[in-house]
């Protein structure tokens with residue numbers, strides 16, 4: 001019998017916390033545009049005629065990053081952590097949810113190393129608020145803002161994004177083991 005097979009099952013199920021252990025996670029989110037809602041992306045209010053519809057504040061950037069962070073550690077997803085059936089999550093600040101996810105992966109022995117996000121939308125343009133978003137996210141993630149990248153892309157007029165029905169975000173997060 002190999003050494004690995006002799007290990008109790010619980011030991012194998014616990015995420016690795018070896019120092020320097022590197023993990024990668026991906027997250028995706030999309031929300032529909034709606035009038036009369038604030039547009040909040042990465043914890044920053046963006047000037048726009050329409051906002052995003054959702055149970056929480058519909059911050060698709062935070063939601064995609066939260067899923068990427070949890071996914072990298074193999075610790076579930078945002079829907080499990082903050083069910084939209086829970087009234088406590090109504091209009092909830094998504095930066096808070098991201099901070100809770102970072103706390104969860106920290107308890108499991110990981111730190112965030114960097115995050116890269118693409119926001120796919122025809123409008124508005126993110127560039128005027130990009131640095132503010134990076135700073136806000138960096139503080140929630142416990143990293144320097146140089147470790148947070150936020151990129152805006154149009155969908156070249158194609159499909160539901162092209163028609164301006166909503167926006168989508170894709171995030172990648174890398175984590176590093178603290179070696180606790």
Ligand SMILES: [Zn+2]
Nearest residue numbers: 029058060063
């Ligand atoms: Zn969302």
